[in-house]
Amino acid sequence: MTDEPMDKVSNDAESLRLLRASIDDLERRGRAVSAPALRHDVGNGIGAARNALELFEDDPGAASAPRFIQIARRNVERVAELLKQGASPVDDAPSSDRSGRNERNDLGGSGEREHGDTLGL
Numbered sequence: 001m002t003d004e005p006m007d008k009v010s011n012d013a014e015s016l017r018l019l020r021a022s023i024d025d026l027e028r029r030g031r032a033v034s035a036p037a038l039r040h041d042v043g044n045g046i047g048a049a050r051n052a053l054e055l056f057e058d059d060p061g062a063a064s065a066p067r068f069i070q071i072a073r074r075n076v077e078r079v080a081e082l083l084k085q086g087a088s089p090v091d092d093a094p095s096s097d098r099s100g101r102n103e104r105n106d107l108g109g110s111g112e113r114e115h116g117d118t119l120g121l
Contacts, residue, residue: 016069019053019076023046023050026045026080035086041079041082042083045076045078045079045082053072
């Protein structure tokens with residue numbers, strides 16, 4: 001990544017190449033993250049940056065194109081900061097009395113199948 005703030009870099013071909021290289025580097029570094037919540041946030045930011053670049057590349061002349069570059073840059077900066085800060089091992093480590101599965105699913109259940117049906121609802 002360049003030391004120059006991402007919002008100060010132009011949208012020329014070299015700047016876009018550097019942005020893509022930054023995303024690739026962050027993705028590589030993100031694979032080494034062991035904390036699940038941090039890995040999730042890193043993956044989301046990388047995906048948002050990649051998607052924004054793809055939307056920009058679909059029509060670089062569109063009125064919305066600069067906004068896509070801003071989105072990509074903002075997500076690259078956010079992911080870089082997340083990786084720099086790291087995560088507290090206490091935040092994401094399952095306690096020894098749990099299996100590591102969610103204790104509660106989105107429907108308010110225990111996360112285990114409460115009925116014998118296929119959906120586990």
